Amino acid sequence: MNSKEIAKIAGVSRSTVSRVINNYPNVPPDTREKVLKVIKEYNYVPHASARMLRGKSSKTIGLVIVDLKRDSDIHKIYDNVYFGPFTTAVIDFANQIGYNVLVTTVYRVKDYKKVKEIFYNKTISGAIFIGVRNNDPEIKSLIEEGFKIAIVDQEIKEGDDIFGRSIIVNMDNINGAYEATKYLINLGHKEIAHITGDLDKLSGFARLEGYKKALKEADITYDAHYIVKGNFVEESGYNAIYKLLRKVRPTAIFAANDQMAIGAMQALQELKYNVPDDVSIIGFDDITLSRYVKPALTTMSVSLFQMAELCVENLVKSIEVESEIIAKFLVSAKLIERESCRKIID
Amino acid sequence: MNSKEIAKIAGVSRSTVSRVINNYPNVPPDTREKVLKVIKEYNYVPHASARMLRGKSSKTIGLVIVDLKRDSDIHKIYDNVYFGPFTTAVIDFANQIGYNVLVTTVYRVKDYKKVKEIFYNKTISGAIFIGVRNNDPEIKSLIEEGFKIAIVDQEIKEGDDIFGRSIIVNMDNINGAYEATKYLINLGHKEIAHITGDLDKLSGFARLEGYKKALKEADITYDAHYIVKGNFVEESGYNAIYKLLRKVRPTAIFAANDQMAIGAMQALQELKYNVPDDVSIIGFDDITLSRYVKPALTTMSVSLFQMAELCVENLVKSIEVESEIIAKFLVSAKLIERESCRKIID
């Protein structure tokens, strides 16, 4: 079934069928009705590729999930607690406004080839990137070529930098980390360790910055011995505790995300430290799991839902208006007090 | 940049460029090299829509996530622990063999319109359905129209039923549920309750069947008072406990999935019952969360990864060979003993 057949049945030309489909104003109501009736009767839907070839938008955006840290384990993304919710949120918002979403994973730098291909071959009209390193050259080159791109977790720079030309949606990492650390300080802690995320990601280095800011404000001297590098996965939080405890004995820990906080809690329990009696711990992100662990994890909550909405909304806007849209967003983090931190009295 | 320009630069015709791209054998090596060089130099990728219009496959499959139970809460899928991992697994397998995946959600029956549209307008060459009710008429009609479809969790029927013409991938629900119940029986339990899933889904009624089978084999009389209907979500497991305890006092519970088991554990704890001392509980699915709750949940583990692989592999095969592929799979469930069940001595 194609427009030619529909035209024949309805007794009009293909031009008119097309005009009806595309809501041209110059079609008399009864002609329109007649055509619509035939379309409905035969379940006719115009061939998407033919429309695109004539310059219509693909009405499809890409969602690119980047997870470059794997060496061997190809399945780590499989139960990632962060990408899953974000993905469904993006799909829902996109579908709501008539867009399809094509999801792709990037595990190695060479996987960016897949992404470029769907841009070049016009399968997608734009894409949302999540999990990227700050200042990634692969993404930079895509933006340079004029593709519409929204990035989550990317440093917002002043001036005419190439990333300045894309849509950026960030958590308010600095303030969130600052609040988390300050919460610990207000509870009376002074020996506060920090397990960092990947420092080549904005959310990694910005949270470290927020931690430092809170310390400084409280006149607590920053001590590098209290910092352990992690990479946002649970295991790195677990390992961090063993490294940390070789050097210092903090009364509280701020982990750059919940997954590491949960890994850390596990190591702490193995070592017979009680959380929160011996050591308090606070995370960041408020993933679903955090409500369930024992003790339930105190953390900084951020709405992934809202972030997804901002990405989709602005990306689609920039695709449709064809003029360049420069949009930068900061989604705030909110303290969720649960059971993993306690007041210190000494 | 299009094939015409590439042809001009390479000094050949568009026909030859096309032959090179499509790996025709009748192109001399040096001509091929010459063309390839230009293609690479200009980052040329053929326009996907133009190729499709000429009859090439879209190399895109759909993944349709169905979640029809919502009345008001549109966001429930957001942190679904089951769809997320399955989705990433499907994407990974599909990408590995050169296919893109378009993900769509269906929350209301009318959302199937979206799905039909991407089939009709040739955006996707086939689709995987997850979360569907048994015998769903919407899917039935799609299969009838000849679309290539793989379904997770659908009853396998004998004979020439329409569903017989699709690819079906199931967990081994009956045996899994049978094993779970038998495990409880072997532990000495006789008063075993069951919290069911949606009974209009295969995984719902088949697990109930497995439960009955184990009871029967052990000569334990089936008693409807020990059955509470749930719907696979955590809250229904929580509520089930309150309903259940009004009537009976089981020493063990088999919940049709982990989410309900976890909800049930929460209710039990509220009511000051100790798990597993007062009541043992076993789940099904082995979701990530189950390792973290306290006590850690004993459950039947099924590889979503393997299920995703079977879906993708067979769907793509059926798309590519063009002959009808009828494939039915049963992925086995394996007992994972953790801390939520105990031996009964009386």
Added chain:
DNA sequence: CTGAAAGCGCTTACAG
């Protein structure tokens, strides 16, 4: 208000 025609970027029989 409406139709005939051109053309989007490919692929592939056809002819040589």
Added chain:
DNA sequence: CTGAAAGCGCTTACAG
């Protein structure tokens, strides 16, 4: 081995 030409199914200036 290779090019010219037709045609996939649409949309849209153009002409009337």
